Each structure stands twice: as C-alpha cells, then as structure tokens.
Amino acid sequence: MEGNKNAGDKKDKLADQIMQNPQVLAALQERLDSVSQTPSSYIETLPKAVKRRINALKQLQEKCAHIEAKFYEEVHELERKYAALYEPLFAKRMFIVTGEVEPTDDECEWHSGGEEEEKEKLAEDVKNKMTISDTPSAEDSKGIPDFWLTIFKNVDMINISVQEHDEPILKHLQDVKVKFSGPGQAMSFTLEFQFGPNEYFNNLVLTKTYKMKSEPDSADPFSFEGPEIIDCEGCTIDWKKRVKISPLKQ
Amino acid sequence: MEGNKNAGDKKDKLADQIMQNPQVLAALQERLDSVSQTPSSYIETLPKAVKRRINALKQLQEKCAHIEAKFYEEVHELERKYAALYEPLFAKRMFIVTGEVEPTDDECEWHSGGEEEEKEKLAEDVKNKMTISDTPSAEDSKGIPDFWLTIFKNVDMINISVQEHDEPILKHLQDVKVKFSGPGQAMSFTLEFQFGPNEYFNNLVLTKTYKMKSEPDSADPFSFEGPEIIDCEGCTIDWKKRVKISPLKQ
DSSP, rough: OOOHHHHHHHHHHHHHHHHHHTTTHHHHHHHHHHHHSSSHHHTTSSSSHHHHHHHHHHHHHHEEEHHHHHHHHHHHHHHHHHHHHHHHHHHHHHHHTTTSSSHHHGGGOOOOOSSHHHHHHHHHHHHHHIISSSOOOOOOOOSSSTTHHHHHOHHHHHHHHOGGGGHHOOOOOEEEEEOOTTTTTOOOEEEEEEEEEESSSOSSEEEEEEEEEOOOTTTGGGGOOOOOEEEEEEEOOBBBBTOOOOGOOO | HHHHHHHHHHHHHHHHHHSTTTTHHHHHHHHHHHHSSOOHHHHHOOOHHHHHHHHHHHHHHHHHHHHHHHHHHHHHHHHHHHHHHHHHHHHHOOOOOOOTSOOTTHHHHHHHHSSHHHHHHHHHHHIIIIIIIIOOOOOSSSTTHHHHHHHHHHOOHHHTTTOGHHHHHHHTTEEEEEEEEOOOOOSEEEEEEESSSSSSOOOOOOOOOOEEOOOOOOEEEEEOOEEEEEEEEEEEOBBOOOOOOGGGOO
C-alpha cells in the first residue's frame, strides 16, 4: 500500500513537472502538427489503415489551424481596443518625457516594495520637496532627457543595432507609437517615431508599416503559428542637405 | 547626396533590424519597466527633478499594468470561446484515435505540399484502397495505437518526464482536454486526461486544475507579464491494489 501511495505521489509530481509550464500545451500541439506533417520513419512503419487514419487527423488539424487564424484576428481586435485605453497614459508619458507637462506632487509619489527602499525614498522625497519643488535650480533639465535613446541602448534586442552615429539622431526621439489597422482592413500595424526639430531630417514623424498575414499557408497549413509579418514599408526620409557623413561611416 | 541616400537606406535597414521582430516592443516595454523599477546607477546620477518625473512614469506604468491585466482576462474569454469551436474537431480526433469511428475515404484524403511527396502519396493511396479499404487484414489495428504515448515521448518538454514505468499506463491515455474557467469565475483551467479501462487505477478521467492570477502584484507591479499559475490541484487517483511496483523503481 505504501508503494501505491508513493506511486501516486510520483505520478502527481510527474503531471506537475509536465504541466507546470503553460508552453507545454503549445509544444504538444506543435508536435501533433509535426507528427502529421513529416512522415517520420516511425509513421512509415505503421500499418496502412493507421496511416490512413492519420490523414484524417491531418484534415482535422488543418481545420484547427483555420480556426486558430480567426482567434488571432480577434486578438488583434482586442489589441486595437486596448491601444485606445493605453493611449491617454502614453500621451501623458510623452508630455512628461518632453517636458511639456510637469507632473504634480501627487503624480510623482512612488512607494517601492522594499521597506528599506521606502525609508530611503521618504527621506529623499522630503529633500526633493525642499530643494526642487520650491527652488528650481539649474540642474532641472527639461522633461527626461535622452529617454528613448537610453531605452534603445539598454534593450538587448535593439542595442546592437544602435550605432554611434545614430545616437545624436535618437536624442531627438520624443515618442514611439503603435497604430493597429482598423476592422475590415488587412491586418497591419504602423510604428510612428516622433522626433523633435533636428538638423538631420525635416520629418517630425517617421513611420513604418508592417503588413501581417494571419492565415495558414494552404501548401503547409501545419506551420501556422499565428500572424506573421509579410512585408513592411517605411516613409521617405526627407534628409536635410547639410548632414555631414564621415566617409568612414558610410 | 549619394551619401545622404546611403544614410537613409542604412537608417531604414536599422529600423528593419530593430522592428522586424515583434518581440521587440515587448522587450522595450520590459525595459521601460526595469528602468523605472530598479534605480540603476545611471538613474542615480540624474538630477532630482528628473528622478521625480520618472516616478510619475512609474505611476503611469502601474496603470498600464492594470489595463494589461484586463486585456489578458479578455484573451482568456476568447480562449474559452474558441475552445468551444475546437471541441467537435477534438472529439472527432479522439474517436479516430480510439477507433470508435472509422473515417471515410473523403476524410482521409490528404495532399501534401511537395510535388514529389504528392506523387508518392497518390501511388500509396491507390495501393491503400486496394489492399486496405477493400480487404481489411490482420495488420488493421484499432484506431491509432499509442497515439498520446507517442506524442508524450516525442515532445522535448515532456519526454524527459516520461519514465519507462509510465509508458504502460500512458498506452491507455485516450484524450487530453483543456477546460477553461467560466466568466465570473476565478481564472483557471483544468486538464482532463481520459484513460481507457486499465489495470493501474479505477478513474477513467484524471484531472488537474491550475488556478491562475492575472493582476499585477501591488508590491511589484512592473514584474507583471500576464496570467501566471499560482496553484494547482490534482484529483485523487484511485489506484488498484494489485499494481506491482518494483522496489528498484520506487
């Protein structure tokens, strides 16, 4: 009996290990796809009647892929809906970053999780209020200087692409927006990079539109993993003539 | 001018490199979080007025996290809705896997993408129809034997957990279902493992329910990355008394 109980515990622990990670189900589904997609040597060894039934599963799997495509279209709709909810917060962020709006004391209250930090913060807040709010000094920069440049330089997936000669341009970047395509339109999103007036180009907004596709490829329906970018197009950059580019950097 | 054009192309290519991957925006957001979360040495060097404004961004970011939580709740709703659409297809899959339903010839037609494969397939189909559909032979196994065991053994994230002594049990696994919690209920999902009658336990369905949480932790709102599993509970397994477990395997 003790053995049985242990086995039960083990089984339970096994299920835990297996299912703790939500990605497991996705991986399962993927494996179903690949099992039905590539006739592995194992499948070749199966009786023909079984292989025939696996073809029936392939038909079902293809139908699932088309349902999944509709799911992702609805997620895109949700993203559009929520983009509108984030918008006023992101607008406020931009105003604070550029210095167009100075947040109130209430808006600047922040209590971090750690007790230690909190005490430190409190002391600093008091100090801030005395030295900053009351007597703005020369150290008060406008907004949050180099906000986006700092982010671009610190995001691992982006920083390798930011080269030294991009930095003076990115100092003028004021905001990054994502605009999703509307209902009924082909699925796409547009990135809008808003710049302050600068000596490099005349555009105040650079845009790039990414066209997406959310339907299984009829020639290979099991490779479908949700929407993918199929094309993109950037706006024309109206460079100012006096930009000097070192021959070494071309 | 040629230099300017090159610079334009380069800039364009840079934006491409940066934005081609949709995960970049998520990473950007994450970096925004971590910038505002951990007072790095860089932030420490900023003027106090700027640090004060960063606190305002933290408040905005926390509001965003709460909106994001609602977004994930709606995605969960969508998952529930689509689970109902997949259900008849998955039910059919189970019937084919267990052999309760023999798919029709129409249901077993499958044309793969590659031309080469297609020819091969066609020849095999003809052969199948002659040897299998018309004259069922001894090689006709029922349904698709060991379907789930084969999947479990071939999914990288699961196969390390499938031990040799699990295999005879998993041969009896007939279906795996996911049931999502209903609207108004606390967010959760239940995995249902349906077994055929077997010598190991009396249950025909083993279940495990995963409770989830989709709201930012008030002590650490910036760590929020969507719903996470906070608890799980498996059903009681009614083991049969005569199961023999080798002492070596305990």
